[in-house]
Amino acid sequence: MKTKYSSPQQFFMQRRLRLSFVLGLLILIYMVSVILVNFQTFSSLAQVPAGLIWLFKNFIPNEHTASYLGPILYQLWRTLIISISSTICAALLSLIFAVLGAKTTSPNRGFQLTVRFGASLLRNIPVVAWAMILLFSFKQSDFTGFLALFFMTLGYLTRAFTETIEDLDGEKLQALQAVGANYFQCVFCGVLPEVASSLTSWVLYMIENNLRDATLVGILTGTGIGFLFNHYFKGFRYDAAGLIVLLIAVLVILLELTSTQIRRAIA
Incomplete structure (x- = not known):
């Protein structure tokens, strides 16, 4: 050739x-x-060493930081619960929308267009913007942070689930239809078992991502570990703020390792 x-x-x-x-x-x-x-x-790059020196000098936890450990762990636990619960709730709805919106399983063209437009709208609004919009209606509360993470996750997972379902081999669905299976039997017996592993991976990824975003959302909504970080930072208690950053990093790493083990178990 x-x-x-x-x-x-x-x-x-x-x-x-x-x-x-x-x-x-x-x-x-x-x-x-x-x-x-x-x-x-060049002048900005020249200031980087001094900035890093100040950072490591002030944000390193010291012997007095242990007194802040109790409130930090409590707020970190609350933030983790909000991240997981918002992701799980959004994943359940996303699965329904994805089945209705995927080309291989959608009942009609109207559902496809509606689901795709809605998912694009939700996921293209930053989580910070969601938090600021919802703040006027629901004030500073854990529920505001939950909704901000929920709406962003709903759009993201709906798009991801839809593409995952569309990548599925259509011959299995055709075989089920050929033997007389109805729509729900095709979905529950032919689609969901095949994509369960991939969908679980997406959910685990979003839990990790939402834990990071929940910190920023907490600063705006006045809740969770984000609020506590902002409180310590504005109070010039940089050692406590540094401990929060360190614990968040440790928790995210632990979640990532756990997610990896779960993916291997269901693969």
Whole structure:
């Protein structure tokens, strides 16, 4: 079979030219952006070492930080519960919407368009924006944080679940339909068992992601570990704020390791 390149050398030369063009374009975009926002690249980079020294000097927990451990662990536990509960509730609804919106399982075209539009709308609104919008209606409460995470997760998981279902081999569904299976039998016997592993992986990923986002949401809603971090930070208790950051990182790592083990068990 003939190709448009006469030799391997010409092929690699064309790839180098394309790569050089892309890199040059990115550099040009960066330079234009620097000029527009008046960003001082070299002076900013020169301040990085001093900033890191201040960070490690002030945010490292010390012997007095242990007195803050009780309230921090309590608020961290509440934040974890909100992250998990919002993800699970959103996942259940997302599964229903995904079945109705996927091309292989959707009853009609109208459901597909409605589900896709709704998922795109929900997931393209940042979780911070959701928190600020809901703050006016539900005030500063755990429920506000729950709803902010719920709506963002609902859009994200609906899109992910829909694409996962659409990637499923359609021959199995056709075989079930050929033997007389109805719509619900096709979904529960032919679709869900095949995609259960992938859907579980998405849910576990969103729990990890929502734990990180819940910290930022808590600053806005005045609840959870985010509020406590903001309280300590504004009170110049940087050692306690540093302990919060450290514990969040440890908890996220533990969740990731647990998720990995669960994925391996259901694979």
